[in-house]
Amino acid sequence: MSGLVGTAGALTAALVVAAVALTVARMLRGPGTADRAVALDLLGMIAVSGCALLALGIGNIALLDIGLGLGLVGFISAIAVAGLMARAPQREVRERDAERVAREEDTPR
């Protein structure tokens, strides 16, 4: 492995780290479940390329197998979260919470 490829790998890793930072920012900021789920999906894909870069860095292609596993987990988690979102949200729970908030606002402290 020549030094040039290693340098390119390090540069790519820097780009990927920047991408992770942006994606995590979106995941923390939301504002909704859907936005977080999308960020999680992208994070899974970035993790696969991260594994590939790590394999390149330490020169062990066994890490690519881990990448394959991560891709599978990312896919299944994206589908699971999508299914959760598609199901009826717990509106009743939120309504109940809203009533609680309204009660607390009415009660003088």
Add this chain to the structure above:
Amino acid sequence: MTEALAILFLLAGGAVTLIAAIGVARLPDAFLRMHAATKAGVVGSGLILIGVGFAFNDFDTWLRVGLIVAFLLVTTPVSAHGLGLGAYLGGAPLWGGTTADQLAGVLKRHAFDETAEQAAQRRREAAASDAPPRRVLVALAGGTGAAASIEAGLLRLPEGPKRLTLFALVDVAAFAGRDPARLAAARAEAAQLAEEVGRIADGLGLPWTLVQGEGDAAARWREAARAHDIAIAPIAGWFDQGQAEAPERSALRFADPAALPLLLPAPGAEPPERLLVLAEEPGAAAALMRRFLASGLDPGAALLLAATGRAGGPAALAEAAALARAAGREVAVLPDALADDAAPDVTALGAEGVVLDGSSAACRDAAAETPCRRVLREAAPSVLLA
């Protein structure tokens, strides 16, 4: 050579991945973010993997790289579709600049996940504001002269928030086998009428949207009527802008799918002070009165109740009169039964408009010689089909 390719693919993959992340961070709604994450994301990862493949460039690596890339290419569209569907059903808000939501009315959306505080705020606002705005469907039919008729109808709408849909159609079928110049004239008239009515609505401070189209006017009118609370149509006009049909048939065509209160106002009339409410079927008077009161139209008008002989005469009107009185309306009952087969002389009875039962057989049966059909055919003073 393979090293150069490895460097190229690695850097390109890193750049595309970063672009995907920028898209996820910066795009305005969940659907656009999903599009950036899944499309650019899979390309970025794939390029990096291929770069790694070139860096090692042996069978074991290429096998794994090929497997992972193929797997990503197969699963990403599925997860993208799933996430988009989940976000839509979950009620994720659409960006304000979205021009078309083709799933609106096809899929049922839940409320967007909101915090308890936001839910409480929404309930407060819902409690503070009145009922949802009345959706008023306005038929831009009958040509330029129809604007006065539509304006008379708009003045009779109830108080409270309202939203107008100006419905401009050209009934192309009505022009089959006619001079094409007439169709062109109808199009020009429809456009002019839309402009005129838009100005009138602006003057009255009513928010409006314009829907334009051509085709099977009767079917499209029926379809639009389902999504509205009140309809207004000029009493003598159809979607041919007076270019194809005899005007006396027009009111009948609007009336046929009377699934909602249909107001057919006379041109330029003031809001009526006295309305004739005519029951033509036995036992239907109370239901007619209930629908009329619910429509909220002509809140200031006094009511004159009348029944034909077939409906049982004035005796059948007691419940309807009681309902109207309970709603705070001024009511009188006409002591004599009206004829079963002639249009009532509304003006002679001192009224300025007539309320008919649009759901009754007397109004729906095209062959019937009932007061309702006669009133519609003669395009007499303002008509309200409740």
